[in-house]
Amino acid sequence: MVVIMVGPPGVGKGTQGVLLAEAMNSRHIATGDLLRAARRDGIELGRKAQEFMDRGELVPDQLIVDLVREVVQKMDRDAGVVLDGFPRTVSQAEALGGVLSELDRKVDVVVVLEAEDDVLVKRLGGRRSCGQCDMIYNVHFNPPKQDGICDRCGGVLTLRPDDDPATVRRRLEVYRRETAPLVRYFNDAEASVCRIEADQSVAEVQRAIWDSVSE
Ligand code: AMP
Numbered sequence: 590m591v592v593i594m595v596g597p598p599g600v601g602k603g604t605q606g607v608l609l610a611e612a613m614n615s616r617h618i619a620t621g622d623l624l625r626a627a628r629r630d631g632i633e634l635g636r637k638a639q640e641f642m643d644r645g646e647l648v649p650d651q652l653i654v655d656l657v658r659e660v661v662q663k664m665d666r667d668a669g670v671v672l673d674g675f676p677r678t679v680s681q682a683e684a685l686g687g688v689l690s691e692l693d694r695k696v697d698v699v700v701v702l703e704a705e706d707d708v709l710v711k712r713l714g715g716r717r718s719c720g721q722c723d724m725i726y727n728v729h730f731n732p733p734k735q736d737g738i739c740d741r742c743g744g745v746l747t748l749r750p751d752d753d754p755a756t757v758r759r760r761l762e763v764y765r766r767e768t769a770p771l772v773r774y775f776n777d778a779e780a781s782v783c784r785i786e787a788d789q790s791v792a793e794v795q796r797a798i799w800d801s802v803s804e
Contacts (some may be wrong), residue, residue, distance in 0.1 A: 590613065590615065590669045590670075590697045590698070590802075591669070591670050591672070591689065591694055591695065591696050591697050591698075592609065592613070592615070592669075592670070592671045592672070592696075592697060592698045592699075592700060592802060593671075593672045593675075593676070593696055593698070593699045593700065593775075594606045594609075594671060594672065594673045594674070594700050594702065595699060595700065595701045595702070595768065595771055595772065596701060596702030596703065596704075596787065597704070597706075597709055597760075597761055597764040597765075597768075598709065598713060598757065598760045598761065598764065599704075599708075599709035599710070599712040599713040599716065599757070600702040600703070600704050600709060600712075600787045601702055601712075601787050601791070601794060602619075602673050602674060602702060603619060603621075603622075603673060603674075603723075603725045604725055604731060604791060605700075605702065605791075605794055605795060605798055606619060606671050606673035607724070608791075608795050609671050609700075609795075609798055609799070609802065610669075610670075610671040612799060613669050613671065613802070614669065615668065615669030615670055615671050616664060616668055616669065616670045616671070617670075617671045617673060618657070618660055618661075618670060618671070618672050618673065618675070619673040619674050619675075619723070620653055620656065620657065620672075620673075620674045620675040620677075621642075621673075621674045621723075622723040623656060623660070624638045624642060624648065624653075624656075625642075625723055626723070628642075634652060634656065637652060638652065642751060643750060643751060643756075644756070644759065645751050645756040645757070645758075645759035645760040645763065646759070646763060647677055647678065647763060647767060650678055650680050650681050650684070653675065653677075653681060654681060654684040654685075654688075657672075657675055657685065657688070658684075658688050661688055661689070661692070662688070662692070666692060666693075666694070672685075676771060677767060677768045677771075678767050678768065678771075679770055679771060679774050682771055682774055682775070686778075696775070696778075696780050697780075697781065698780070698781045698782075698783060698801070698802050699771075699772075699775045699780050699781065699782045699783070700783050700785060700798055700801065700802070701772055701782060701783065701784045701785065702785050702787040702794070703784060703785065703786060703787055704786070704787045704788045705788070706761060708787075708788050709757075709761065710754070710757060710761075711729075712727060712729075712730070713752045713757050714752070714754075715727045715728040715729040715730070716748070716749070716752055717733075717737075717746035717747060717748060718746065718747065718748075718749045719739035719741070719742060719744040719745070719746055720744050720745055720746075720747055721739065721742050721743075721744030721745075722739060722741055722742040722744055724739050724740070724741045724742070724744075726739075726746060730790070730791065731791055733746060772784075783798070783801035783802070785797045785798060785801065
């Protein structure tokens with residue numbers, strides 16, 4: 590099964606994407622995580638992406654499509670995948686359709702997580718990310734077991750540089766302009782689109798996603 594997670598920054602795509610991939614025994618592919626890993630490793634892709642990420646803008650489609658194509662093509666044909674943060678533009682969605690059809694696959698479910706901007710801004714202010722493995726926590730809603738330390742790998746948790754209020758506003762604008770039109774695109778393509786109210790607890794959102802995906 591190929592599942593796509595769509596939603597504005599702070600809506601919980603990362604947290605829910607990891608949980609859904611675990612429940613489906615699938616691979617979780619988050620393009621933001623892949624780009625941050627490329628930056629940490631000092632590879633060219635990371636250097637090219639850095640200035641866009643720091644400004645809260647999208648990395649050019651071609652860079653990201655090539656990255657995803659490489660990962661998806663290497664996967665076992667039957668392996669499930671949860672794509673988190675990709676596609677983010679209609680042109681990325683078209684490119685993904687091409688890559689999948691070469692592999693005789695298609696997008697099965699599109700999960701759209703929704704919440705009001707003030708909820709997103711508040712959540713992003715409390716968000717902490719692991720500098721080592723990119724796991725996401727929230728000091729208010731989803732704290733780590735030990736303050737400031739990642740449960741999964743023991744890395745140090747910090748506020749991501751692009752979670753500062755000015756960059757968050759920019760990322761929200763970019764979402765509305767570039768990414769929100771994907772909902773219509775997938776509806777028109779007759780994909781199964783599930784809209785989920787994300788202003789609920791992690792467990793409630795998780796249950797709602799699971800109910801939609803397993804329908
Ligand atoms: P995220 O971790 O999903 O919030 O992504 C962080 C940043 O990485 C975004 O603000 C973009 O600069 C970049 N990025 C991640 N995924 C994509 C994508 N599919 N297309 C373009 N840029 C992306």
